[in-house]
Amino acid sequence: MGKAATTRVLCALLLLISACSLPLLADKPPSKKDLEKLQSVISKTERQLDKQQSHSRKLEKQLRQTEISLGKLKSRAKRLQTTIRDQQKQLNGLLVRQKNLQLQSLAQQDEINNLITTSYRLGREKRIKVLLNQESPEKFSRSLIYADYLNKAHLGAIEAFRDTVAELETVKPVLQSKTKALLANKTELLNQQAALKNTLRSRESTLKQLNAEIDSDKGKLAGLRRERKELEELLKAVEKTVTSIQLPSDTVPFASTRGKLQRPVKGQLKNRYGKRRGSTQLRWEGVSFYANPGREIGSIHYGRVIFADWFRGKGLLMIIDHGDGYMSLYAHNQSLLREPGDWVSAGEAIATAGNTGGLDHTELYFEIRHQGKAVNPMKWLR
Numbered sequence: 257m258g259k260a261a262t263t264r265v266l267c268a269l270l271l272l273i274s275a276c277s278l279p280l281l282a283d284k285p286p287s288k289k290d291l292e293k294l295q296s297v298i299s300k301t302e303r304q305l306d307k308q309q310s311h312s313r314k315l316e317k318q319l320r321q322t323e324i325s326l327g328k329l330k331s332r333a334k335r336l337q338t339t340i341r342d343q344q345k346q347l348n349g350l351l352v353r354q355k356n357l358q359l360q361s362l363a364q365q366d367e368i369n370n371l372i373t374t375s376y377r378l379g380r381e382k383r384i385k386v387l388l389n390q391e392s393p394e395k396f397s398r399s400l401i402y403a404d405y406l407n408k409a410h411l412g413a414i415e416a417f418r419d420t421v422a423e424l425e426t427v428k429p430v431l432q433s434k435t436k437a438l439l440a441n442k443t444e445l446l447n448q449q450a451a452l453k454n455t456l457r458s459r460e461s462t463l464k465q466l467n468a469e470i471d472s473d474k475g476k477l478a479g480l481r482r483e484r485k486e487l488e489e490l491l492k493a494v495e496k497t498v499t500s501i502q503l504p505s506d507t508v509p510f511a512s513t514r515g516k517l518q519r520p521v522k523g524q525l526k527n528r529y530g531k532r533r534g535s536t537q538l539r540w541e542g543v544s545f546y547a548n549p550g551r552e553i554g555s556i557h558y559g560r561v562i563f564a565d566w567f568r569g570k571g572l573l574m575i576i577d578h579g580d581g582y583m584s585l586y587a588h589n590q591s592l593l594r595e596p597g598d599w600v601s602a603g604e605a606i607a608t609a610g611n612t613g614g615l616d617h618t619e620l621y622f623e624i625r626h627q628g629k630a631v632n633p634m635k636w637l638r
Contacts, residue, residue, distance in 0.1 A: 320566045322459045323612040327572050327591040329452050330550070330608070334591075336445045343438045350431045357424040364417040481538070483569030490567065491575075491583070491628050507558050510578040517556045517636050518602065520586060521609060521620045523547040529632045541630035542585065542623030547609035549590060549618045555600040556584050556624075556637070564592045570621065571612025576600065581628075587621040588613050 526544040527533075533540055547553075555576055562583075563575035570587035574594070577583055590610025600606055611618050624633045 316568060319459065319462045319614060320568075322455060322462060323571055324566050326452070326455045326459060327589070327610070327612065329448055329455060330610075331591040331593075333445060333448045333452065334550075334608075336441055336448065340438065340441050340445065343434060343441065347431070347434045347438060350427060350434060354424065354427050354431060357420055357427065361417060361420045361424065364420060484538070484541075486568055487570065488628070490563070491625065507579075510557055510559075510580060510582040513557060514636055516638055518554065519545070519637050520556055520584075520622055521545050521547045521551060521553050523551075523609075523620070525634075526619055527621075529630075529634060542621055543633050545620045545622065547618055547620050549609060549611075551609045552593075552605040553586055553589060553607040553609060553620060554603045555606050557602050559584070559600060561594045561596050561598045561600060561606070564594060564596050566612070569613055571614070572607070572610065574607055576606070581626050583625045585621075585623040585625070587623075588615055588619055590618075 523545040526546050527540050529540055529543050531540050532538070553574075557576075557578050559576040559578040561574060562577045563573065565573065567573040567587075570585075572587075572589040572592050574586045574589065574592055575583055576586075586607055588610055589607035589612060591608045592606070593608070594600060594606045609618050609620050622633055624631050624636055
């Protein structure tokens, strides 16, 4: 609460005390005791106001920490799910390879057995024929060549079988290692999901307390004004500290993309630029889109990330500088996929849709600014 508001409260208290507690004020000046009593009430009220403001700040800080943790947990869970899918795919490939090798080794064993049987029969028949002089020397010579061929085929089959067995032995420990890693990641994912549930419960509790303290039009208006002022101060600070980016020569200037930019997310329009914000006198400086939780948010144009962090009233916020004084803002994200300094292309995923910043539903709040001033984003989107 500001100083002016505090003064109004104290004046009201003064009138109330004058009317109720000090009925004789109209007949005679207030006594020292009366003034001391009034000062005591004023001091007590000031302490209550300070305590309430301190508690609100504490709750906002707690909400910030919770939502940042929530975003990190969800990003980690998403990466784990991707890793698990990749590991499962590798594991399935190894299992197929193991099965093929086992079938191959059985076929090679059959081949070796057949070669051994053939060689044995050939050798036995030749010995008998030679003993009985039933084969000419020329035929015997050809038989020796054939026997030599069988012997080489026999050795080749044995060597191939050994290679198959060796590869099979190599696959086994890899398979065991991949299986172990997969199970570990699945366990970690379950832990992450449990942590997510606890963090969500903590957020709901904090949000309920915070909303209870500002659950009035006056409180909401003061909060919205403060949020807008702080955002404007952030943008001014960013403009002062961040050097204007130099875009590659083949990049289309942002100013020439009016009416051609793709929407940052697929979803129905919720709030329109310039419309009143609820029952307050403030106007929307951007637009809001309904979105499914976790849906990817895309950059509207090539640029550089200059802010990616939690911000009061906006939750996890990302700001991208597109050069020539143009910026785009993406608020209430579930998680941020890029960091300050990263370059992004048009359509590239930069965040996921969420409800951070104290929302009870998922949406993307989106702004386009030029030289720090908000412009109607719908005139830039196709």
